[in-house]
Amino acid sequence: MKSTEVLSKIQNRWHNVYWFSRMLINNDKYVAVGKEPRLLSTIASSLRLIAKENISKQDTLILQKQTLRNIIEERYKRTSSRTGRVKKMLNDLDKEIQTPEDIDVFILTCENIMLPLYQAIANIPSDDKEFTLSIAKAYLDIQGEDGLATVIKLWDDLGVKGCLTVERTEIVRAFATLRVLLTKDKSITEEERDIILTTFTQEFERRAGQKRKKRAGGSLEDVTDFILEYYKIKRATAPEHFQADIEVDNWIKTKDGWMIGISCKRTIRERWKQVSSAEASVLSKFKIKYIYHIVTYDEDLSDDKLTLLGIQRHIFYLPDNSRRLKYASGHVGLKDYVRPISQLIKDIKKQTS
């Protein structure tokens, strides 16, 4: 090995903090060891323990690698569906870990990246009900149905704001802990510290973001539930055997015995074209009168979407002050397909009594 290669290898050693982190969370290619804090700490402390033994560096490394292999194999010995992925992981780890220093990097990843990350992610609420419920109720109490648009918007905004605030608190705290720890260790240079700290923030953001996606979807389901509940609107069960490409969360029965489906989404982005395959006649077959869509972000609601779904008795409830609502309700071809959100309850009541 040439001296420049040696140099670059030494410099790059800590970059593996990032790649180990990725490996440890991947559940398609590997087995997401990073989601099992007990296993992580078992691994880290076992490897540490061996390092303390008074034997040659090379023997220590061999011992550590074998221990790592044993712990992971033991953990997954009964999960037959994952043996392939376990093997792949052990294989790839074996390739990445070549020197005693690599083991140190791996231990640090387990102890100071994956474990705090797990904790920080767990501390973030996975739904934002608690942030919004009481405020939403106050709005409806005072403003009535005019407050409906506000409630939905507020629910979205406030919930997100609340959760984002928690995310900020978590990362600032965890980041500081890690920084202090790394600074204490004189063997870690400033550049290496950068590498490790950025890994941590990058991974945190990636995973917090995934959680955020789920949360955003869920909280909108909550808000429709809440509103229907508040106005004491009787829910019906979904028509049997009916399955649409767009998820419909709530159903109500009209006075003439038909059904109205209510779906609440941030956008109508997914699979809306397939919905067109479920033509209006299919809706009739299941005695579905309308599908109401409550959409909180409507900027991407193209004319195409509106008409295609609109002619099949889908009706869109948009925020009262929205640009798209103003445009569509003034348009001869679209005006029948959109309604302001504040009218939702009135419309429902008209259908049910």
Place this chain on the structure above:
DNA sequence: TCTTCTGGAGCGATTTAGTT
């Protein structure tokens, strides 16, 4: 340029496996 598709991780509900 606008629309649609894809990849990725999290999470609750459901199913399966394992243990007393």
Place this chain on the structure above:
DNA sequence: AACTAAATCGCTCCAGAAGA
């Protein structure tokens, strides 16, 4: 047989890539 732990399923959203 009853319980519990683990695994799987089906769904969420968004950024960026690919397609029309």
